[in-house]
Amino acid sequence: MENIIFNVWLKKKKNTSLPHHERTTRGIRTAVSNKPTERCYGTFGCYSVNRPWTSSNRPINNFPEAPEIIQPAFCLYTRHNRSRCQNLVTGDVNSIQRSGLDSSRRLLFIVHGYLEHGNKKWIKRMVEEALIYDNINVVVVDWVSGSGPPYTQAVANIRLIGVMLAHLLLFLHAQFQVPTENCHITGHSLGAHLAGYTGQYLRDRGHMLGRITGMDPADPYFENTEPLIRLDPTDALFVDVIHTDAGPILSGGLGMMQPVGHIDFYPNGGVRQPGCGTSVLDSIEKERGSVLYGLSRFIGCNHLRSVEFFTESFNSACPFLAVQCPSFEDFLEGRCHCGTNACHRMGYSADHQSVASSTGLNWPGQQQTDDSIQMYLLTRDDQPFCLYHYRVTIVISDTFESIQHGGDRGWLSIQLHGHNRSSPPTRLTPENVRFEPRRAYSYVLGSTWLGDIKSVTLVWTYSSSVFNPLTWRILTVPALHVNRIIVHNLESNSSAVICGEDTPISSKESRQMFPDSKCRHQSWLPAAGSFHFPTDETGANGLRKSGKRSRRLQLG
Incomplete structure (x- = not known):
């Protein structure tokens, strides 16, 4: 060659x-x-x-x-x-x-x-x-x-x-x-x-x-x-x-x-x-x-x-x-x-x-x-390559029902719906993960600009192994209890809290969730995070919409 x-x-x-x-x-x-x-x-x-x-x-x-x-x-x-x-x-x-x-x-x-x-x-x-x-x-x-x-x-x-x-x-x-x-x-x-x-x-x-x-x-x-x-x-x-x-x-x-x-x-x-x-x-x-x-x-x-x-x-x-x-x-x-x-x-x-x-x-x-x-x-697979980053934090419920049910193993897929467009369905976990009550799990995904997040579609798929009895569900049905999903966009420094309502999600069920200011607070919640960017502009859209002159390298 x-x-x-x-x-x-x-x-x-x-x-x-x-x-x-x-x-x-x-x-x-x-x-x-x-x-x-x-x-x-x-x-x-x-x-x-x-x-x-x-x-x-x-x-x-x-x-x-x-x-x-x-x-x-x-x-x-x-x-x-x-x-x-x-x-x-x-x-x-x-x-x-x-x-x-x-x-x-x-x-x-x-x-x-x-x-x-x-x-x-x-x-x-x-x-x-x-x-x-x-x-x-x-x-x-x-x-x-x-x-x-x-x-x-x-x-x-x-x-x-x-x-x-x-x-x-x-x-x-x-x-x-x-x-x-x-x-x-x-x-x-x-x-x-x-x-x-x-x-x-x-x-x-x-x-x-x-x-x-x-x-x-x-x-x-x-x-x-x-x-x-x-x-x-x-x-x-x-x-x-x-x-x-x-x-x-x-x-x-x-x-x-x-x-x-x-x-x-x-x-x-x-x-x-x-x-x-x-x-x-x-x-x-x-x-x-x-x-x-x-x-x-x-x-x-x-x-x-x-x-x-x-x-x-x-x-x-x-x-x-x-x-x-x-x-x-x-x-x-x-x-x-x-x-x-x-x-x-x-x-x-x-x-x-x-x-x-x-x-x-x-x-x-x-x-x-x-x-x-x-x-x-993260980038796309073709031009334009640049993506916006969304940090998705899924909070598993601390309710009595969730704790009594215990953890389950499986993988998650999520789709974010914004005012501009929806992201493609994205698998968050590359392998099976055990989701435990009262814990939070964070992932980062890339997408084109979605606008303000208006809803989320979550799919959880249960996974068990015939060789591992700890993954078996015999007397109960596998389920995931989600308290809330926090979606934080890094580029705009904006967050949306999506309410999961603590209700169980069955395996392979597609559940659409929406923002709710009255979403039940539980004893421990992860901080949404404070994001600071290298820009003189302020405001939620400062980085995403910053003009070229503020982005130039000044040398000498």
Whole structure:
């Protein structure tokens, strides 16, 4: 499969390569070092293959290829030039003056990964969405001449390309007064670590990169390595990371599980994404009938979801809200909420100031000393991906009848009905659970925006095992006594109390319940939770309807 993709990559490389006089640097020659384990490239410095670059996690290590071979292109796009590459050349003042670069506006750099190029459809869509959202400078870093196989060579090449990108930023700073703090690099896969090398080079020379967004940083040769080798929080003022393909490499996982940013987002747990691995034909259709690219999309579906999430976040009214939690399982079981844990947005609108205030970090670029901030959220299986989160707490009755009946084992399905629409029926318990009287059970589910909750349909299904007598009901009928259901929407910070009336629900019975202010209070009730969000707006709908200007990242 890689050989087939390589041939296409080679064709794209020939088609997208710029003439020599239009490339990014001039007059750089390879310098020969006296050390056999080091190679130097003029003003771009020297590159060693000694430890820690070679280790048990990186058994094969190469030198970067020469700058005249790699030659990345830096293509500028603006609202006045949305489709034609205006190449920015380091050291060439005229190339900047001829372009549409506005030095007073922020710069967003988009960096692709292995076996990719700057004309990929996902890059074009991200450029388009970024320019719709804001009047900024968008620069695509096209390193197609260095992104081909073998993988170990591409891994080596990004060390040099990261430095070459840093040279461009320093040139723009010196000649056109562009603050490096106003620059944001978003990189996919190997591109995320490339961005880290750029930030590291700037930091070592007294400058700070504003922000790096790592879109599923590549795992092979980077997981569990030293911060020098991979993306880490000291590489920029703010480093946010989206993990979407963090499964074991032997099972096809291409991204890192290790947290490497100031804040790390794990949508759907970060390992497998809904809708991936289900239909090859659907992937081919999304690639306009191309079998090759369809297969590539199918194989890399989880890995590319980070790109799709970030792209959608530019102009989505849905905020991609995530909750800090020790694990995805704890998140799904409703054990984490914004009253005791932080809540932050994933994607372009992630806010470094709110992260700093909730963690006590001192900027710039401080690495965390305690546990990393790991955030979880749910998404749909297709575009639009963003979902709203509903924390459903089911309170089992403490009435005499409920206590005398005792607990029963089974699973729950629920459907929420709002003023706008109803959620699909959702199974809350992945496995059989024993529901006991006087206890509360919380779950988190995702849905499109429902509006104010007006009713709930609950289905409880009894489950027993012939091998476990404790699950048998011989003299009585299995039933569940529900006192109330508390539905709390995280995004709007609004709650609805649905009355269960303490009456028994039989197995497989569909029971619709409604809000009732006179619902019987019992001796113990769970708190609905107090949710606080990183936004200046107040009110129940502040986060859901917040305008784009209040969501922008302010750097510098």
